[in-house]
Amino acid sequence: MLRIENLHATVAGKAILNGVSLHVPAGEVHAIMGPNGSGKSTLAYVLAGRPGYAVSEGSATFTSTRHPGLEPGPALLEDGGEETRVPGQARDDEQSADLLALEPHERAAAGLFLGFQYPVEIPGVSMLQFLRESLNSQRRARGEAELSGAEFIRRAKAQAAALGMDSEMLKRPVNVGFSGGEKKRAEMVQMGIMNPRLAILDETDSGLDIDALKSVGAGINRIMRAPDKSVLLITHYQRLLDYVQPDRVHVLSRGRIVRSGGAELAHELEREGYAEAAA
Amino acid sequence: MTALLTRKLEAYRYADIDALASVWSALAPPERIAIAAQQKLQQVWLPSDEAVQVRRAEIAIAQSGGAHLFVLNTASEYGRVELDITLADDAEFTMFGANIGGGSANLEIVTTVRHVGLRGRSRQSVRSVLGGKAVGTYLGKVEVARGAQQTDAEQSVKAMLLDRGAMANCKPELEIFADDVKCAHGASVGELDADQMFYAMSRGLDPASARALLLEGFIMGLWDDAPDGEAIRTAARNALRAIA
Numbered sequence: 001m002l003r004i005e006n007l008h009a010t011v012a013g014k015a016i017l018n019g020v021s022l023h024v025p026a027g028e029v030h031a032i033m034g035p036n037g038s039g040k041s042t043l044a045y046v047l048a049g050r051p052g053y054a055v056s057e058g059s060a061t062f063t064s065t066r067h068p069g070l071e072p073g074p075a076l077l078e079d080g081g082e083e084t085r086v087p088g089q090a091r092d093d094e095q096s097a098d099l100l101a102l103e104p105h106e107r108a109a110a111g112l113f114l115g116f117q118y119p120v121e122i123p124g125v126s127m128l129q130f131l132r133e134s135l136n137s138q139r140r141a142r143g144e145a146e147l148s149g150a151e152f153i154r155r156a157k158a159q160a161a162a163l164g165m166d167s168e169m170l171k172r173p174v175n176v177g178f179s180g181g182e183k184k185r186a187e188m189v190q191m192g193i194m195n196p197r198l199a200i201l202d203e204t205d206s207g208l209d210i211d212a213l214k215s216v217g218a219g220i221n222r223i224m225r226a227p228d229k230s231v232l233l234i235t236h237y238q239r240l241l242d243y244v245q246p247d248r249v250h251v252l253s254r255g256r257i258v259r260s261g262g263a264e265l266a267h268e269l270e271r272e273g274y275a276e277a278a279a
Numbered sequence: 280m281t282a283l284l285t286r287k288l289e290a291y292r293y294a295d296i297d298a299l300a301s302v303w304s305a306l307a308p309p310e311r312i313a314i315a316a317q318q319k320l321q322q323v324w325l326p327s328d329e330a331v332q333v334r335r336a337e338i339a340i341a342q343s344g345g346a347h348l349f350v351l352n353t354a355s356e357y358g359r360v361e362l363d364i365t366l367a368d369d370a371e372f373t374m375f376g377a378n379i380g381g382g383s384a385n386l387e388i389v390t391t392v393r394h395v396g397l398r399g400r401s402r403q404s405v406r407s408v409l410g411g412k413a414v415g416t417y418l419g420k421v422e423v424a425r426g427a428q429q430t431d432a433e434q435s436v437k438a439m440l441l442d443r444g445a446m447a448n449c450k451p452e453l454e455i456f457a458d459d460v461k462c463a464h465g466a467s468v469g470e471l472d473a474d475q476m477f478y479a480m481s482r483g484l485d486p487a488s489a490r491a492l493l494l495e496g497f498i499m500g501l502w503d504d505a506p507d508g509e510a511i512r513t514a515a516r517n518a519l520r521a522i523a
Contacts, residue, residue, distance in 0.1 A: 048481050051473065108483035120478035124496025131482070133492060138483035173496070190482065 001026040001230040002047075002099075002198055007058035008255075009046045016042040018255035019058070024198075024248075026063075029224070029231040031241055031266060034252035035274045040234045041117060043252070044202040047232075048114040049104035060099040064111045064197045064228075108134075109141035111197030113190075115204045119183040122174035127186070128156060130174045131193050138194070159192035162222065164215045180207035188219040199224050200232045205240035217243025238270040290361075293416040293448050295385040298331045298357035309335035309363065314344040316367075321506050323349045325514055330356040337363040340370040342396065349505040350376035350388065353518040358386045368396035374403045375501040377515060378417075381410035381441075381522030389418045394430040394460075401431075406498050407438040409445035410522035416448040419464075425456040434464040439471065439497055441490075441522065491523040 002024040009017040016039045024030045034040050046053045047060060097110055122130065136146040147155070160167040165185050175183050184204055191199055201220070205213060221244060224231045233244060241249075241263065249265040250257045251274065259265065284299060286292050291299075314320050318341075326332060332354045338346050344367070352358045358380070364372050378386035386409075392401045407415035421432045438447030451464035471493055479489035498515050502508045 050477050050481075103486075104477060104480040105483050105485050105489075108481060114481050116478065116481075120474050122475050122478070122493065122496055124498070124500045125492055130479070130492065133488065134479070134482035134484050137485060137488055141483070141485075194482070 001063055002232065003061045005059045007046065007060060008056045009042060010054050010056055011042060011052060016255055017046065020255065020257055022250065022257060024230045024232060026230055027227040028247040029233060029244060030248045030250060031233045031235060031246040032250050032252050033235060033266065033269055038252045039255040040252055041202055044114060044200045044234055047099065047200055048112065049102065049107055055100050061096055062099040062110060062112065062198065063096045105137065106141065109138045113194055113196035113199045115187045115191060115199060115201035117202040117206065119175045119187055121176045123176050125174050127170045127172060127174050128153065131156060131190060135193060156193055159189045162192065163189050163219050165189055181209060181212045184208055184216060185212060188216050192219065192223045195223065197228065198230050200234070202234045203236065205235055205237065213240060214243060220244050238266045241266050290389050290418060293387060293414060294359065295357040298385070299333065302331050302333060306333055309337045309361065312336060312338045314338065314340045314346055316341040317343050319345040321347045323505055323507065323511050324351065324360070325511060326351055326353045326358065330354060333359045335361040339365045340367060340372060342367045343369040345371040348374045349502055349511055350374060351379070351511050351514055351518070352376060352386050352388055353379045354386065355382065355384060358384070360388045362390040364390065365393045366396060366399035366401065369398050370396060372401040376405045377498050377501055378405070378407040378409070378415035379498070379515060379518040379522065380413040380415065382413060383411065384413040386413065387416035387418065391420045391422065392432065393422045393424065394427040394432065395424045396427060398429045399427060402433045404435045404501060406501055407447055408441065408494050408498060408519060408522070409438065409447060410441035412444040414446045414448070418450050420452045420454065421462060423455040423457050423460050423462065427457045428459040430457065430460040432462045436466040438468045439494065440468065487523060491519060494519050494523055
């Protein structure tokens with residue numbers, strides 16, 4: 001799904017990533033942990049294509065399996081949703097993309113979603129309009145039919161309900177007046193609506209109380225746990241990993257991955273701290 | 280007559296005098312509107328298709344009356360909206376206006392708001408989105424007469440420049456002869472926010488659509504209270520699409 005080789009990146013002329021290599025196969029959740037300033041957010045931004053984050057060396061390849069005309073999916077919902085997959089056809093059309101050569105919106109259309117650590121406020125634009133135009137822009141880029149207004153609203157309301165968000169909030173301007181926790185929940189609602197192949201979630205757990213953490217964790221599992229989807233979970237703490245079991249845990253330190261292991265590595269880090277575990 | 284019009288006159292300092300001259304002989308005198316006590320007027324001013332458009336009104340608002348204008352000023356060459364407003368005791372005036380233009384358009388909203396009575400309230404919000412070499416201007420003069428105590432006047436002016444050649448002029452002006460008044464004004468000129476652009480693009484919007492959406496957000500809040508707001512919103516959306 002995602003293969004990163006020897007990735008070097010600079011921000012404002014300063015080297016932040018110093019040779020990150022990482023392979024996230026389809027169907028897996030990988031956690032990236034590490035101390036402040038280790039380059040976790042930079043990695044997320046480089047993969048999503050944020051301007052100002054310059055790649056000086058290395059590559060990132062994104063392979064998505066997509067059957068023409070089929071939605072990536074499914075983001076399973078109680079009501080069944082309208083999305084169907086045909087078993088056995090998912091591998092028909094494997095496409096590899098040089099992620100770093102794509103514009104941010106092309107990466108989104110290819111199936112990448114970035115959950116922001118600090119979701120951005122956009123006054124004057126309602127959440128519904130923002131997401132509908134975004135989703136339809138992705139669909140046009142993939143040669144899929146646009147969703148009708150009614151169909152989109154149904155999908156948006158179902159995702160909001162599944163994440164425990166009042167659907168009235170979808171009528172408000174994007175993230176304006178949302179609390180920190182509400183913004184993170186709203187990011188997951190957005191993820192549910194976009195239904196990506198690869199989600200990079202940058203400290204989605206920060207600012208969440210314990211109930212919100214549970215529902216966000218359940219949301220990640222519901223939306224992204226599928227054989228053809230992957231998650232890169234960036235976090236400081238073990239606690240989100242209690243709800244979203246990672247298949248692999250990587251420790252990022254000074255812009256490189258210094259250790260990798262199974263889910264138990266997160267517990268070890270929690271006990272002993274990064275200094276010890278990354279030594 | 281137009282010989283008398285020069286840019287030396289404060290109200291015409293950024294005007295397109297040649298364009299003005301081309302329509303001057305056919306120009307109607309300012310529309311005179313008298314709003315009786317307790318009466319309310321709401322008007323939406325939509326642009327026409329003319330390359331040069333000038334629209335002027337003198338509005339006198341009697342005691343406890345109100346005038347509420349929603350103005351979209353857009354023209355390919357020159358668009359000028361001129362308002363002269365007088366407020367008696369407890370009268371209220373609001374104007375929500377936008378200048379939207381590209382190319383070499385020159386768009387201006389020029390207002391004089393005269394508070395002559397007690398406790399008058401005026402609120403003016405102007406948003407400009409300018410591309411190409413367009414010029415957008417707001418000249419807003421608020422006069423508070425001797426004795427017009429407890430006047431509450433507010434002016435808010437914001438402009439977004441899309442290209443290096445675009446220009447915005449914002450000039451709120453206050454002339455106050457009373458000592459118990461509140462007169463606030465604020466002005467800002469800026470570009471699209473880079474964080475908002477990246478956020479929108481990360482959700483799948485191509486750069487042109489992301490720009491259009493952010494600009495729409497900047498403008499549309501003006502017309503939340505407009506009667507039949509869809510007409511002015513649609514016209515504004517089309518004007519934005521033409522320059523974004």
